[in-house]
Amino acid sequence: MVVANIDASKLTKTLTTKPKALLDPQQLDFGKNFTDHMLCIKYTEDKGWEAPEIKPYGPLEIDPASFVLNYSVETFEGMKAYRASDGTINLFRPQKNMQRLATSSQRIMLPEFDQEQFLECIKELVKTDERFVPNDYGYSLYIRPNFIGTEPNLNLKYSREALLYVYLSPVGPYFPRTVKLYANTEEVRAWPGGVGNYKLGGNYAPALRPAMDVVKKGYDQILWLLGDDHYVTEVGTMNFLIFWITETGEKELVTAPLDGIILPGVTRDSLLELARQWGEFKVSERKVTMPEVVKAIEEGRMLEAFGAGTACVVCSVSTVLYNGKEYEIPVDPNDPNAVFGPLTKRLRDELLDIQYGKKPSPWAVPV
């Protein structure tokens, strides 16, 4: 049966009659302030995708018995729009997010969608609310596409109705500072045969309590481990990268491979690609265990460690607690007040330059 796919040319707009006042950039708290409009595209198995709608941001009407509210049939993406100094608004590698959303949604039996057409609709939403894209360097407009199963049916088959919607939140830069990690040997985020490599809502709820627990203990984020050998997988909701000297004396930037356990981060991929382009040191995607990390720290071979994700870009790690013992990780040996290590800063600067249009790159996609 041929059903309609997403068609950006059919997009309708209903503009708000109550435009919100813009907040002072300093007041922007991550994910609490939303713009005037949202994008909604409805799907039913019989008819396919309806005409996309841009309409005032507001509550969704959802059936109490829907798949999303009962069985967590929900997946999402996180992207940003950046304003260049010439006023252009850029997305960053948005096709990567479209692809990942498609992969995640297939995993939970949500319907296929035309990625290019959906991206066109997202661009139109950003243009509609472009006054909310901050001017300041480091600030951006966070874009949250959500895809949910809306059929009211408790029978565990799959949702024959769905809603793809997108809303926007202007955000300031994460306060740049180093973070202290707590290597978690109790809860496990993801495992072989599981869904840790899909951006499903269900991966996030179970992480809330462990995250609060480590904050109470004086740490910022969890370092997620897996298995008896304490394979180092992710940090908080970021990918985790290490820059060290290997036991054989080589400089190496290393991170967990895409083996089904970790989220395939767009920032992770971009940083690896940049480092590979430089060609100055080895860049590896391979399994590293916590005992190897500890050994490198103890032998003075650890140069830098950092998290990477859309929200913070990069985030240097100063400390990791493991099995009751705190280990210090160098940030910048030449600057005791540094919030980024030298490599971390260089990667960050290069990425920001692309995102904010200072350095031309096909990764920056104007809306």
Next chain:
Amino acid sequence: MVVANIDASKLTKTLTTKPKALLDPQQLDFGKNFTDHMLCIKYTEDKGWEAPEIKPYGPLEIDPASFVLNYSVETFEGMKAYRASDGTINLFRPQKNMQRLATSSQRIMLPEFDQEQFLECIKELVKTDERFVPNDYGYSLYIRPNFIGTEPNLNLKYSREALLYVYLSPVGPYFPRTVKLYANTEEVRAWPGGVGNYKLGGNYAPALRPAMDVVKKGYDQILWLLGDDHYVTEVGTMNFLIFWITETGEKELVTAPLDGIILPGVTRDSLLELARQWGEFKVSERKVTMPEVVKAIEEGRMLEAFGAGTACVVCSVSTVLYNGKEYEIPVDPNDPNAVFGPLTKRLRDELLDIQYGKKPSPWAVPV
């Protein structure tokens, strides 16, 4: 800070002006038809629990940026109301569901609630819609309490607003027949350090596709395994019980232990308790692996195997596919058309007699 807890005495009722027609019991398809009313109880961190409301069944207004729609902060329960021949409506061990809901909700940082008061509100909802409780033996009114995080905030802390709601669906008996299982050696439902023992929505979405895949292959349900030794954990969304003769010649009813991997089912607990009261054979909660199951089948020691859950009560297994080979499991050696094995049927009858008030028991709790 002392905030208000749930107070059933404050419950308000707004009755529907459009009562639904009752369906013929034969038309009752699981989880697609809902009654006239639902129960909603709102929570905010500042004020605590608001007055419970019974109101017409209908869509919930939920913010696009809420925890439930983004991070799957949602947990649920499944219970049933049964009509006895004297007209009494019974719940079955409802306190077990209240306790499990409390345990699940704490795991994802949802607020505490007064279990007894919430149960009183549920009883009031069932009484309000009591005309939907079928009269026929084997039929019942399915009760679905849902607990969701409603705060609009993308910051991954915890939801400071929540909604506890309950809706009802009249259901017929599962068509009693034996099921064919497919032992899954690819996807894994739950794992040590994970959340398989909590009734979170996030445990269900990832199971949809694997379940559809086995149906396409001609099987009814997945037999979920864990680890390299293929530890047998659950079947579909049911607990899995085996009645066999052990290698040392003892009759034993055995099921996976409550070790954090499986859901602590109320039916599972009740069947174990009944069998222990009989005292006729060994009853064990311990780890059994798939190779042990295969060996028992091959040596003729397997007597019966069945799933157990609120929806179906019990469900006999006739076949299991494992590593490409199909193994037959006996149902009733004296009756080739039997849909339940002798022990399975005896357990089922005893449980139904309690649920439908034929046999007095403290497990039956009138509304």
